[in-house]
Amino acid sequence: xxxxxxxxxxxxxxxxxxxxxxxxxxxxxxxxxxxxxxxxxxxxxxxxxxxxxxxxxxxxxxxxxxxxxxxxxxxxxxxxxxxxxxxxxxxxxxxxxxxxxxxxxxxxxxxxxxxxxxxxxxxxxxxxxxxxxxxxxxxxxxxxxxxxxxxxxxxxxxxxxxxxxxxxxxxxxxxxxxxxxxxxxxxxxxxxxxxxxxxxxxxxxxxxxxxxxxxxxxxxxxxxxxxxxxxxxxxxxxxxxxxxxxxxxxxxxxxxxxxxxxxxxxxxxxxxxxxxx
Numbered sequence: 212x213x214x215x216x217x218x219x220x221x222x223x224x225x226x227x228x229x230x231x232x233x234x235x236x237x238x239x240x241x242x243x244x245x246x247x248x249x250x251x252x253x254x255x256x257x258x259x260x261x262x263x264x265x266x267x268x269x270x271x272x273x274x275x276x277x278x279x280x281x282x283x284x285x286x287x288x289x290x291x292x293x294x295x296x297x298x299x300x301x302x303x304x305x306x307x308x309x310x311x312x313x314x315x316x317x318x319x320x321x322x323x324x325x326x327x328x329x330x331x332x333x334x335x336x337x338x339x340x341x342x343x344x345x346x347x348x349x350x351x352x353x354x355x356x357x358x359x360x361x362x363x364x365x366x367x368x369x370x371x372x373x374x375x376x377x378x379x380x381x382x383x384x385x386x387x388x389x390x391x392x393x394x395x396x397x398x399x400x401x402x403x404x405x406x407x408x409x410x411x412x413x414x415x416x417x418x419x420x421x422x423x424x425x426x427x428x429x430x431x432x433x434x435x436x437x438x439x440x441x442x443x444x445x446x447x448x449x450x451x452x453x454x455x456x457x458x459x460x461x462x463x464x465x466x467x468x469x470x471x472x473x474x475x476x477x478x479x480x481x482x483x484x485x486x487x488x
Contacts, residue, residue, distance in 0.1 A: 374395075
């Protein structure tokens, strides 16, 4: 306990934590924690979805889940990569277009990944005659698993660090200069990952929220957008972009339409319920 208390009395060197971005090394092949986070997030989400569809009133079957996971995986990878290329580093990929395919070097955007997943859900639902809105609700319940694991992986990689801080909980990252910085990756893991995961699962398993089309999806999209917008004040802006319009970062600018879309889903649900009274 004493050693744990000392941890918060002075900033900590990231290197002293003994973290290694490589989870498994076999000869020249290396499995990084970030890649493993994607793999585990997909497997855990698939596992949870299979249990969710057993509840009465599910919009799909277990067979649908197997196919849907494949569609969503493609959506998150293609959408996440494309959005990163367009919004975060277009010059690099214009000059070196083949770098677009170097996914192992990183460079993904959650906002783009979410857009890709929503598009995949709509296309899959139409092909099967299912409700896209209700499927979105189910996917929203499992999505924070990937966010939680992904942000932990960012911390293990020593990347996407926060802005300088005087707080004793600051972390000195090896590539971020001598200043202690906010461990903003852990802030995101807590808010975008753990908090939304707990909230949405409580609503799904403990209430009838799963039967209200758009409710869980709207809560997730709004909740993520608000969390990301707030944490961006503690997260170091991307070096190649800096601060943009109205003093906001790219992450904040991309979060605004998410918040509006999530609120629109919730408002639409409220209007439907009011009309039925």
